[in-house]
Amino acid sequence: MYHYLEKAARAQGRKIGSEALIENVSRRSFIGGVLKTSGVVLALQVIPGGVADAFEAYPTGAAGMPRGVVNDPHVFVAIDTHGLVTIVGHRSEMGTGVRTSLPMVVADEMEADWSRVRVIQAPGDEPRYGNQDTDGSRSVRHFIQPMRECGAAMRYMLEAAAAATWGVDQALCKAKNHHVVLLKEGKTKGETVETGTRIGFGELAKAAMSLPVPPREKLAFKKPEDFLYIGKGKTPIVDLHDITVGAAVYGADVRLPGMKYAVIARPPVVGGKVKKFDAAEALKVPGVEAVHEIEGFPPPAKFAPLGGIAVVAKSTYAAMQGREALTIEWNDGRHAGYTSTSYREEMVATARKPGKVIRNQGDPDAAFAGAAEVFSAEYSQDHMAQAAMEPPAALARIVDGKIEVWAPAQSPYGTREDIAKALEVPIENVTVHVTLLGGGFGRKSKCDFVLEAVQLSKKLGGAPVMLQWTREDDLQHAFYHTTSVERIEAALDKSGKVVGWRHRTVAPSILSTFAEDSGYQFNIEYGMGFVDMPFEIPNIRCENGQAFAHTRIGWFRSVSNIPRAFAVQSFVAELAHKLGRDPKDMLIELIGSDRKIDPKAAGMPEDFWNYGEPYPEFPIDTARLKNVVNVAAEKAGWGKTLPPGQGLGIAVHRSFVTYVAMVVHAEIDDKGIIRVPQVTAAIDCGLYINPERIRSQIEGAAVMGMSTALYSRITFKEGRVEQSNFSDFEVARMSNFPQKVNVHIIEPTAPAHYPTGVGEPGVPPFAPALCNAVFAATGKRLRSLPAGDRIDA
């Protein structure tokens, strides 16, 4: 284990503090002397730790993830003789802070001094570390338990090693701040006090590490009041300094001797192929060394490359120049007719017809037939690209049949598996080093760019090659957020009560990237704010209309929750307006009584997807849903009178088993531009680890929500993406962003309020809250995203 980490650290170009374990003989003999003179310790009765511990094991969806979880300190922790503790971060860091948060949990449980902890990044190796697919806002949700177990086991082993060193009962050895301290009986029976004798973790390292890992029932977990780092928000991210001095290493920053740089010209239409090409001019560009055709695979091809012509050069710039000089004729293939404007019309028409019934509760047909009035609205959204600031880039080389890549991979083991499969080599011959990710948002779960680099290195006889995507490549060859039409109808009785609810969703599915396209979505998409709609309405029907994909559809931070929250939460405010009600009161009333929704009784499908989590532990809890609404409303001063041209809007959404409500304060400035002076958010994510990073995630989610609501769109014309760079794929800038985001984190009030997820759930409520605020300010209803930032008077 020790050797392994050392090797891993070297591979990352850093040195472990001490190269070897050195016996510290003089210190040992000193300790022995102390024991001889005190001489009483073995007879003491001490209350064993752990009895009063509240941390009971509970099931999570981690068990259903490939290779589950690992909690072995031999895998995650190393301690050198100087006491430097190395903890492995095995999830990918893309800005959520997970590379800090999970190691921090280990450090807390093992009583390590964080200033003497160093984090190293695991390569893609799930059999060793457990699941590494950093996605679905589930790193903390799935790994809080194994990381606590890992830290507690490490602490146990250190205490056992100290007990052996001192020749005392282990119950008298207590880890504290990077040492194990020796206890003795205090004045009252059962009470212990410190003797003043202690040994540092460094001295105990070798002995502790040679011990077997204790079973869980032997572990004593810390009580929340004893946490050093968990829940405190005082621990900056481990990469903070490196980021501010330009030393943090991202995908394109790894350098190998003799490495080449490459870019690829890809087919402008998905599934297109090179008909013929001429590389003569490209090869004349100084610095260009080679031009190779890359094999492409039409969808459904999972993450396989699109194909095209690669230009390899001495520098990135030369490769780009070479690509400019290529002449390529393409066969566009069967998606050349994809045009967003007409596709939208088709989706709207589909949404107006009955679709495949996915959820049915009560008798919606009767409810609508007998309704005093039916109110309906349609909401739509264009495609979006994830557009992380770091465009995809990966470095690959092949030495003696061994493939090695460095990549900003969200799913490093999945990447490794795909490389092994694509090149038909055993997985042991593939190594995936994980760099920092300059943003992921779902894009870097898809390893097409890594596969391209590997394919290219192979063509170059294994030479190291850095494959760089340009921003144009990133926007024009993404796995796009779906485009959608959501139609909602409400049946109202004479008193204005909602007695029936019909929601039709029409959107090309992510499934089309993986399997033959049926035009229908699947349970994961249905589970994101569609069939899990939490309102207490007697008659509910959710239908899915067919829409075939003509580009690669992928996931984007919070996925289908974006259009669903937009539709449902806008619709509630529209209903409230129609009925002359307060939108917040209407929302609370629709959510209804305090209950944990019974999916079966609510007519949800058999394969209802609860973010992969077991339902009893992570139910749809309407009390928690209403609570975030009430907290956000109260903190925002809901109901206060605002000057003309300003308004408040509210929205709530449960996603990734987390509850988030937002109140957006919108203001229309004198130029007619929508501005957001303030956002008030309430988030219930259960037991929280790093509140400071939770705040930053919600602040960022509001900004991304602003981009989504007002600016960002990808459209197609004859199969080709119409946008090319940040000039026409717009994102929120400092010139217009939510100025102030106040985040209220709900304290967990029950042990069963387990950690849930934070990376994604902040995005969905923003757009509807903003659009509701714009309506409150202007009376104008925005039903199509992106709406643009200008309200014309």
Added chain:
Amino acid sequence: MLTINVNGQDREFDGDPNTPLLWFVRDELALTGTKFGCGAGLCGACTVHVDDVASRSCLTTVGEAAGKRVTTIEGLSADGSHPVQKAWRELNVPQCGFCQAGQIMQAASLLTRNRAPSDGEIVEEMAGNICRCGCYQRIHAAVRLAAGGV
């Protein structure tokens, strides 16, 4: 042969003078702190100082930088102690961090010219730097903090 002073050292370049400074510092000098985000002057990730003024290194050519002083994030301070860098850490600004070198260089350039920028001046200066993670609130606060002295 062109000579450009990068972070206090004279560096030579004998390639195409139209090569963007970005690729010279990244690919030739292995100063990878300066980032490629758009290549078109639209995002600010590549911001460096040319004679102390923030410049987009993706649009500035090596030819234009010849004979001038170029400072990249690696050269802004010897040990990360520039007031802007300190303010960034104080407020835990970065999320993924990718845009931050450009943000920091832009902010440092602003504060060289204007010791006490107004809120509007900060927005105007920083609006060309995209942060897709959405750290704008903290970036804005950190510029103010740096202006006040950390």
